[in-house]
Amino acid sequence: MVRADTTxxxxxxxxxxxxxxxxxxxRTIVRRTLRQAGFDGLEFAEASNGAEALQAMQSSSPxxxxxxxNMPEMSGLELLEQLRKSGSPVKLGFVTSESTDSIRDKAxxxxxxxxxTKPFTAESLQExxxxxxx
Amino acid sequence: xIPGASFEGALADVVERAWTSTAGLPVKRSDAAxxxxxxxxxxxxxxxxxxxxxxxxxxxxxxxxxxxAAAGMFGTESALLSDEEIRDAWGEITNIVGGNxxxxxxxxxxxxxxxxxxxxxxxxxxxxxxxxxxxxxVCNNSPFxxxxxxxxxxxxxxxxxxxxxxxxxx
Numbered sequence: 159m160v161r162a163d164t165t166x167x168x169x170x171x172x173x174x175x176x177x178x179x180x181x182x183x184x185r186t187i188v189r190r191t192l193r194q195a196g197f198d199g200l201e202f203a204e205a206s207n208g209a210e211a212l213q214a215m216q217s218s219s220p221x222x223x224x225x226x227x228n229m230p231e232m233s234g235l236e237l238l239e240q241l242r243k244s245g246s247p248v249k250l251g252f253v254t255s256e257s258t259d260s261i262r263d264k265a266x267x268x269x270x271x272x273x274x275t276k277p278f279t280a281e282s283l284q285e286x287x288x289x290x291x292x
Numbered sequence: 293x294i295p296g297a298s299f300e301g302a303l304a305d306v307v308e309r310a311w312t313s314t315a316g317l318p319v320k321r322s323d324a325a326x327x328x329x330x331x332x333x334x335x336x337x338x339x340x341x342x343x344x345x346x347x348x349x350x351x352x353x354x355x356x357x358x359x360x361a362a363a364g365m366f367g368t369e370s371a372l373l374s375d376e377e378i379r380d381a382w383g384e385i386t387n388i389v390g391g392n393x394x395x396x397x398x399x400x401x402x403x404x405x406x407x408x409x410x411x412x413x414x415x416x417x418x419x420x421x422x423x424x425x426x427x428x429x430v431c432n433n434s435p436f437x438x439x440x441x442x443x444x445x446x447x448x449x450x451x452x453x454x455x456x457x458x459x460x461x462x
Contacts, residue, residue: 180405181380181383181384181387182377182380183314183362183365183366183377183380183381183384184384186365186366186367187314187365190367228387228391228403228405229405230405254391255387255388255389255390255391255392256391256394256403257391257392257395258394258395258400260400275392276310276314276387276388276391276392277309277310277313277314277388278313279313
């Protein structure tokens with residue numbers, strides 16, 4: 159896991175978001191767009207696939223996982239299934255370019271809170287995350 | 293499916309949204325930017341579809357435009373980017389285009405992760421099966437091209453993508 163920058167020291171409670179995507183540039187774009195959407199003061203962690211995310215979550219518990227769907231080694235859906243199988247209630251949403259009805263149904267059935275389609279905007283990200291991050 | 297629209301139009305719309313929202317750069321569809329005039333070394337990304345429909349979406353452009361797009365996506369100076377970061381960015385644009393195209397395909401398909409490499413134009417054709425659509429763009433005075441080709445299960449060429457019969461038969 160790569161611990162990323164951030165957070166405003168004045169926050170009483172730090173919210174940690176784990177961004178899981180095999181593309182480093184997309185992890186960068188997600189972080190940047192979250193800031194543009196007004197979610198300041200978040201702490202970020204990153205992983206490049208589901209397996210790496212699982213490993214990272216053994217040592218720390220994010221408040222929210224934002225996860226790509228199609229990744230090498232372990233997909234986003236496999237990650238979510240593993241988490242639920244192990245009893246983890248962590249909040250997870252998908253950020254993916256694949257947004258067919260079939261994939262959306264699978265994601266929600268597996269316990270995802272939302273699915274954001276790439277390319278996304280600050281507004282579309284805010285709409286999905288506001289109910290989760292408050 | 294967008295009734296009555298050409299698949300080139302749908303493909304162009306997806307590319308424009310992917311390009312502008314991730315790289316923050318203006319992009320313009322341009323018939324003047326002919327793909328066969330792109331004879332320099334190109335950066336090519338390929339993303340394959342497997343399942344009810346087999347095919348590939350290909351993004352090709354000069355090293356200069358690939359670097360320019362990557363700079364916009366990473367939000368940094370282009371001179372600071374490594375080759376790996378440029379390949380990552382070029383592949384991610386292709387991934388977004390491919391993922392959005394998948395909704396038009398006639399049945400469930402598995403997408404590969406994008407493969408990115410440098411090629412010499414014409415040495416390695418970008419097609420797999422029948423060419424469905426090819427759209428050319430210009431960004432920062434540099435052309436780039438996005439193509440989609442493929443075939444239905446069993447290899448028959450007359451696959452129709454979500455009703456885009458005219459495009460599929462061109």
